[in-house]
Structure formats: C-alpha cells, structure tokens
Amino acid sequence: RYVRQLQRLQLLFSPTAADARGARQFVEEAAQDFARQHPDVVLYVSPHSGPGPAPVLRAEYLNGTVREELIASKTSEEIVQLATKLANQSGLDIVRIRKPFHTDNPSVQGQWHPLTNKPSILTIQGPRLQPQ
Amino acid sequence: LLLRAARPLLAGAGRGTGLGTGLGTALSTAPPREKKRWLRAYLELQRLQAPPQRRSEKPNWDYHAEIQAFSHRVQENFSLDLLKTAFVNPCYIESEEARRRQLGLDKEAVALQLQDNAGLAERGLRFARAYLAQCFEGAYPELPAKGIEALVNFLTSQELVSYVAQNLSIQDLTLCRDFPAPPDVLQRTFLAVIGALLESSGPERAGIFVRDFFIPQLIGKDLFEIWEVVNPMGLLLEELTKRNISAPEPRITRQLGVSTVLPVYFVGLYCDKKILAEGPGETLLAAEEEAARVALRKLYGYTENRRPWDYSKPKQGLAAEKAISSN
Numbered sequence: 001r002y003v004r005q006l007q008r009l010q011l012l013f014s015p016t017a018a019d020a021r022g023a024r025q026f027v028e029e030a031a032q033d034f035a036r037q038h039p040d041v042v043l044y045v046s047p048h049s050g051p052g053p054a055p056v057l058r059a060e061y062l063n064g065t066v067r068e069e070l071i072a073s074k075t076s077e078e079i080v081q082l083a084t085k086l087a088n089q090s091g092l093d094i095v096r097i098r099k100p101f102h103t104d105n106p107s108v109q110g111q112w113h114p115l116t117n118k119p120s121i122l123t124i125q126g127p128r129l130q131p132q
Numbered sequence: 133l134l135l136r137a138a139r140p141l142l143a144g145a146g147r148g149t150g151l152g153t154g155l156g157t158a159l160s161t162a163p164p165r166e167k168k169r170w171l172r173a174y175l176e177l178q179r180l181q182a183p184p185q186r187r188s189e190k191p192n193w194d195y196h197a198e199i200q201a202f203s204h205r206v207q208e209n210f211s212l213d214l215l216k217t218a219f220v221n222p223c224y225i226e227s228e229e230a231r232r233r234q235l236g237l238d239k240e241a242v243a244l245q246l247q248d249n250a251g252l253a254e255r256g257l258r259f260a261r262a263y264l265a266q267c268f269e270g271a272y273p274e275l276p277a278k279g280i281e282a283l284v285n286f287l288t289s290q291e292l293v294s295y296v297a298q299n300l301s302i303q304d305l306t307l308c309r310d311f312p313a314p315p316d317v318l319q320r321t322f323l324a325v326i327g328a329l330l331e332s333s334g335p336e337r338a339g340i341f342v343r344d345f346f347i348p349q350l351i352g353k354d355l356f357e358i359w360e361v362v363n364p365m366g367l368l369l370e371e372l373t374k375r376n377i378s379a380p381e382p383r384i385t386r387q388l389g390v391s392t393v394l395p396v397y398f399v400g401l402y403c404d405k406k407i408l409a410e411g412p413g414e415t416l417l418a419a420e421e422e423a424a425r426v427a428l429r430k431l432y433g434y435t436e437n438r439r440p441w442d443y444s445k446p447k448q449g450l451a452a453e454k455a456i457s458s459n
Contacts, residue, residue, distance in 0.1 A: 001344045003205055007301055010192050040205035044192040062301050104352070115398065120385035122400075 005062050005090040008042040009083060011071075013055035015047045019072035020055040026071075026079040034080060038087055057082065061091025186311050187304040198305060206300070208341060211332040217247045218324035219302075221317055223309040249324035256327030260288060263339050264346065271441070275432045282359035287346045294318035296345055347441055355434040356425055364424040368401075371431055377403050380427070382420050385410055399423045 011031070013023035027045055035043045057079070059067045067086065071079050110116070119125075167175060187193060196212075199219075203210045225244055261284050268280045275283075286292065294315035297303065303313050306321045313321075330338040350358075361367060369379060380401035388396040399419040400410040409427035413419025429435050 001207055003300065007201075007304075008192075008198075040201050042194065042197045042201045044194070046192055062299055115386045115388065115396075118386065120398070120400070121387070122383055122385060 003062070004038070004040050004087065006038075006041050006087045007060045007062055008044060009086065010044045010046065010058040010060075011055075012046055012048065012053070012058065013071070014052050015049060017051065017055070022074040022076055022079055023055045023071050025076040030076055030080050034083055041087055057086070059086040059089075061089075063091040065091040065093065067091075184311065195305075202301065202305060206341070208329055208337065209333055210328060214252070214328040214331055215325070218249050218252050218328040219305050219307055219321060220246050220249050221306060221308040221321065222248050222250060223317070224307040227309040249321065249327075252324040252327035252331070253320045254323075254327070255330060256323035256325070257288065259330050259335070259338060260323065260326055260342050260346070263335075263342050264288070267343065267347070272433050275434070279355070279359050279432065283350075286358045287349060288319075288323075290315045290319050292346075292349055293322050296349070297322040300345075343443070347443075350441075354436075355429055355432065361425070361428075364421055364428055368424045368427050368431075371428065372403065379403075380408055380424075382423065384416070401427055 013020040054070055054072045057069045057071050069082055199215055225246055228244055264284045264287055265280055268283055297318040302321055306313050308317045329341055380403050382399050382401055384397060385400040386398040396412055397416050397419040398410055398412050401408040401423050409423050409430055411419055411423030411426045413422045
C-alpha cells in the first residue's frame with residue numbers, strides 16, 4: 001500500500017519580518033486546508049519572535065533526510081505548491097540519475113551463456129533421415 | 133548557517149544604528165544580544181559534536197498528533213489507547229520508575245499508570261506467524277512444513293522487522309530506555325502494533341496489513357537463501373519417493389574448461405531417462421548439489437519465473453479459518 005514518505009513539516013518564521021509575509025498568509029489561510037488534505041503529515045507552525053533567521057520550511061522524511069527550503073518573499077500559493085511538492089517526494093537524495101532506465105528483469109528467457117544452444121554431450125547425433 | 137547569514141547581518145546593523153540614535157529608548161525592546169563572531173565557529177563545532185538525541189527531545193514534537201499521523205500514514209483505523217500502549221516498552225517503564233524513585237517521590241507517584249506492550253506483542257507475533265504460514269500453505273502447497281517454517285522465521289526475524297519498523301518511523305514513536313532503539317525493541321513494538329490492529333480492526337484488516345508489509349520483503353530472494361538445506365540430494369530423494377518417481381540419475385550434460393583452474397560442469401538429473409533439472413557448478417559434486425536444488429525449486433514451485441504474489445482481495449476462506457484458529 002502507499003505510505004507517504006513525508007513525516008512532518010515545520011514552518012519556522014518570524015511574525016514581524018517583511019519577507020515572512022507569505023508564510024504568515026499561508027498560516028492564516030491555507031495551512032489548515034493543507035493539513036486536512038494530508039492527514040498523515042504533521043504540520044508544526046512555530047513563529048519565533050523578534051528578528052531571527054530567514055523563514056524556512058523544514059521537511060522530515062521517513063528515511064531520516066531533513067530538507068530545508070527557504071520561503072522568504074514567497075506568496076502563499078507558492079508555499080502551498082512547495083509544500084505539496086515536498087509531500088509527494090520521497091526522502092531519497094536528489095542526485096543526478098545516471099541512467100534514465102532500470103529493469104529488475106534484465107532477461108526474460110534466461111541470460112545467454114556460452115553453453116546455451118550448444119547440444120549437450122548426451123545428445124546422440126544419428127544419421128540424417130532422407131526425405132521419402 | 134550560510135542560508136541565514138542575510139538576516140543576522142541585517143539585525144546586527146539595525147541594532148547598531150538603533151543604539152547609536154536612541155539612547156533613551158527602552159532596553160526591553162532591543163533584540164537578544166547575538167553571539168560574537170569569533171564564537172560562532174566554536175558553537176557550530178559543539179552543535180555537530182553533540183550526542184544524537186531522540187526526536188521527542190528536539191523542538192516541535194506532539195506525541196498525540198504524531199500517533200494520529202502514523203495511523204493515517206498506514207491507512208488503518210486504530211483505537212488510539214491500544215496504539216499508545218503498543219509503543220510502551222517494559223524497559224521504559226522500569227527506567228521511568230527508577231528515575232522517579234531517585235528523585236524521591238512517594239510510592240504512589242512512582243508507580244506509572246502505563247501498561248506494557250508485551251501482551252500485545254505476543255498476540256501480534258502469534259497472529260503474524262499463523263497468517264503468514266497460512267498464506268504460504270495456500271500459495272505453495274508442495275512446500276514442506278520445514279520450508280514454510282523457515283520462510284516465516286525469516287519474515288519475523290529481528291533484522292527484517294526492525295528494518296520495516298525503522299522505515300515506518302516507529303523508532304521515533306517508541307518509548308524505550310536506550311537511544312537509538314535496539315532492533316529487538318523495534319521488533320517487539322512493531323509486533324505490538326500488529327496486535328493493537330488485531331484488537332481494534334479484527335483479523336481481516338490485520339491480515340491485509342501483515343501481507344502488505346511483510347510479503348514484499350520476499351521479492352528477489354531465493355528459497356535456499358532463506359531456508360538452509362544441508363543435504364538437498366537426500367531431500368530430493370524423499371520428495372521423489374513420495375511422488376513414486378524413481379531415483380534420479382546424474383549425468384554430465386555440458387562441461388567447459390575441464391583441465392583449467394575454473395571448470396564449469398552442468399550436471400543433469402534424469403528420472404526414467406527424462407530430464408528433471410540441470411545445474412551448474414565448479415566441481416562435479418557442487419554441480420550435482422546445485423542440480424538437486426534446482427529440482428527442488430521446480431518441485432516446490434518456487435522458481436524465479438513463478439507467478440508473482442496475488443495481492444488482490446483476501447480470500448473469504450482465509451478469514452474464517454483465521455477466526456477459528458485464533459479462538
């Protein structure tokens with residue numbers, strides 16, 4: 001069954017800073033809807049008063065990876081899109097995929113080895129039958 | 133730190149000008165004093181060298197919300213009290229009581245009102261084993277009891293269950309004495325979760341849960357990786373006598389590089405002049421043993437090209453038998 005890999009989202013922002021305006025709007029308008037649509041993600045909203053670090057959205061996944069995304073000067077809709085993107089990701093590292101193909105069954109009839117299609121020692125080669 | 137360098141710099145500049153211009157303004161509204169620049173590297177080193185902490189001890193943690201999210205993530209309806217008891221381990225209760233006794237509380241305050249997960253774990257383990265054994269008996273009817281037991285033991289073994297539990301974030305939710313939680317604690321907790329599901333939703337849903345999380349761990353595994361068979365030839369002879377087929381006759385089918393360091397022999401097993409199985413090996417004995425293993429795989433129906441596991445709706449008969457056997 002499908003298990004969403006995102007465990008929790010922490011929204012760290014400041015209630016007075018100018019670039020956290022989108023984050024504040026998100027908390028006021030869209031955070032509850034987001035939390036209702038994703039009941040398996042725990043959303044923590046923690047405003048830290050006074051000037052502090054930039055507003056950040058921290059995502060923790062089931063395999064332990066923690067991803068932080070800056071949400072400074074982003075609108076509320078952009079934050080919603082970012083949050084849904086994080087919710088649909090798995091926690092695997094985002095690295096360049098070396099090949100765009102992969103298969104678990106590289107061979108259907110069995111991989112060729114030098115002895116396929118060679119008759120075994122036990123086959124007796126008789127004289128060829130002439131067509132009647 | 134690099135990401136957030138912009139803000140502290142701004143704050144520092146603001147504070148400098150503020151202090152310079154308004155000397156009489158109230159000091160209570162000033163931002164908290166920042167750490168000096170030369171201290172930051174040392175504090176960063178301290179942060180990196182700090183011992184790992186439980187997630188519950190870090191900021192932003194709500195146990196009730198996390199448990200609800202867990203039940204939604206697994207798409208099961210749990211009764212939350214049972215689930216909370218499932219995460220409580222005996223070592224946690226002992227350590228908590230010892231800590232309270234050390235702090236000098238009375239006897240009544242020392243005794244925790246929490247229940248153990250030992251009972252739930254035992255019930256979960258019994259149910260999981262019985263269900264998996266039934267599944268395998270249905271899917272591979274030719275497999276003998278020892279093979280089924282080996283498969284079930286592998287699926288309920290510590291490493292596998294603790295691996296599944298880790299990837300479902302059970303290690304964050306367990307209450308136990310040591311951190312990081314040892315694998316037997318994780319195994320016990322996961323089995324207790326299965327027991328809690330059994331009590332809340334009944335054997336059918338619990339059976340689907342066990343099927344969805346344990347059986348995919350068999351993908352890509354060979355039968356004889358899981359089941360240690362010492363004498364495959366003897367086992368094969370027993371199986372053939374049960375089916376009234378004569379003893380197999382081993383013959384060399386192909387051979388390559390006989391006089392080299394790496395010879396390859398293909399030995400075929402023939403019963404009444406008809407081929408049963410063929411297996412490769414470095415020496416003739418190894419090839420014969422491998423041929424016996426291939427023959428056993430074919431007889432038990434556990435080849436690599438068998439039909440994949442059927443994850444469609446559970447069969448009705450299973451549920452009824454389950455209910456009868458658990459009662």
